[in-house]
Amino acid sequence: MRILVTGGAGFLGSHLSERLLAIGHSVLCVDNFYTGNQKNIEHLRDNRDFELMRHDVTFPLYVEVDGIFNLACPASPIHYQRNPVQTFKTSVHGAINMLGLAKRTGARFFQASTSEIYGDPAVSPQPEEYWGNVNPIGIRSCYDEGKRAAETLTFDYHRQFGLDIRVARIFNTYGPRMDMNDGRVVSNFIVQALKQEPITVYGDGTQTRSFCYVDDLIEGFIKLFFTSDIHEPVNLGNPTPINMLELAEEIKVLTKSQSKIEMRPLPGDDPKQREPKIERAEKLLGWKPKIERQSGLKKTIEYFKEVIAS
Numbered sequence: 001m002r003i004l005v006t007g008g009a010g011f012l013g014s015h016l017s018e019r020l021l022a023i024g025h026s027v028l029c030v031d032n033f034y035t036g037n038q039k040n041i042e043h044l045r046d047n048r049d050f051e052l053m054r055h056d057v058t059f060p061l062y063v064e065v066d067g068i069f070n071l072a073c074p075a076s077p078i079h080y081q082r083n084p085v086q087t088f089k090t091s092v093h094g095a096i097n098m099l100g101l102a103k104r105t106g107a108r109f110f111q112a113s114t115s116e117i118y119g120d121p122a123v124s125p126q127p128e129e130y131w132g133n134v135n136p137i138g139i140r141s142c143y144d145e146g147k148r149a150a151e152t153l154t155f156d157y158h159r160q161f162g163l164d165i166r167v168a169r170i171f172n173t174y175g176p177r178m179d180m181n182d183g184r185v186v187s188n189f190i191v192q193a194l195k196q197e198p199i200t201v202y203g204d205g206t207q208t209r210s211f212c213y214v215d216d217l218i219e220g221f222i223k224l225f226f227t228s229d230i231h232e233p234v235n236l237g238n239p240t241p242i243n244m245l246e247l248a249e250e251i252k253v254l255t256k257s258q259s260k261i262e263m264r265p266l267p268g269d270d271p272k273q274r275e276p277k278i279e280r281a282e283k284l285l286g287w288k289p290k291i292e293r294q295s296g297l298k299k300t301i302e303y304f305k306e307v308i309a310s
């Protein structure tokens, strides 16, 4: 298949593109490099089945493809809050444009949604049936509501025009090629620990997240996309929660760091808990994460050691 990956030069998009090429597809990577990086896809540029196009998905795109993975959108809070109007446009106009492209070409459409559509969840763990608890006017809303609207559009294009859609609700994912300056917790803690700088824990550090290693997530993407007729959202993530203080300690030990832990104010609307229920993915796709957090963190630490050294 000829597959369009929007946001293909980002963290997840570059791993996905690599995987699609490895299983014999050709990839059209579309990115405006808002948070993406040429370095993430440098190793793919010589592949004859890989094509790169600089383009902003908030504008229409006319290409011929058989499948679309719509990943374009800044994902880290500091990046999506930097230009919230553009974040919302990327989610909503981007989804409309890419769904329109899928409608014209008959391509299968995959939407990269997020656990953020559950907001600050009152239910834990979060099953796909949960409608969420989202502040519509807060500093995270440009991303949360943008992604919720993109889900709505995806299901309306399915009901109204019969599009073959997939919706993955992605929970916190980490691994090599995360941007070391994007402010996400795993990259922040590892880089701070390796540089012997204070490890910055926000709030009292008791908020939880569940971290999935990137290879596991990409395996889930592939299974979801290539399994027939899954026209319902599917949570993809690691169901093992940890709180941020414990994560800081774990990373200190793994990096053998002398860094101090420093408490900082909690940013607004920071969810108190997040943990996916993944029974749907297990049942429909036979998928569950295989990589333990400690072994995923070790690979990520090795990656950041190289980045810092270079």
Ligand code: NAD
Pocket (backbone or CB within 6 Å): 006, 007, 008, 009, 010, 011, 012, 013, 030, 031, 032, 033, 034, 035, 036, 037, 055, 056, 057, 058, 070, 071, 072, 073, 074, 075, 076, 090, 094, 112, 113, 114, 115, 170, 171, 172, 173, 174
């Ligand atoms: P990322 O910031 O590394 O990648 C996003 C990519 O989209 C970047 O290459 C960026 O330049 C590109 N982009 C942004 N706006 C664009 C636009 N208007 N037009 C074209 N390209 C644009 O983030 P990521 O972690 O790789 O996330 C990819 C997708 O997965 C996002 O949609 C994100 O919401 C979703 N997601 C990620 C996580 C995670 O933990 N990594 C969790 C939930 C959801």
Ligand code: UDP
Pocket (backbone or CB within 6 Å): 076, 077, 172, 183, 184, 185, 186, 188, 189, 200, 201, 202, 203, 207, 209, 244, 266, 267, 270, 271
């Ligand atoms: N966090 C932290 N220190 C940091 C960066 C983040 O304690 O240096 C916390 C943040 O407040 C949140 C959690 O780590 O509770 C996960 O943050 P991240 O930005 O990685 O993702 P999200 O909040 O979107 O899950």
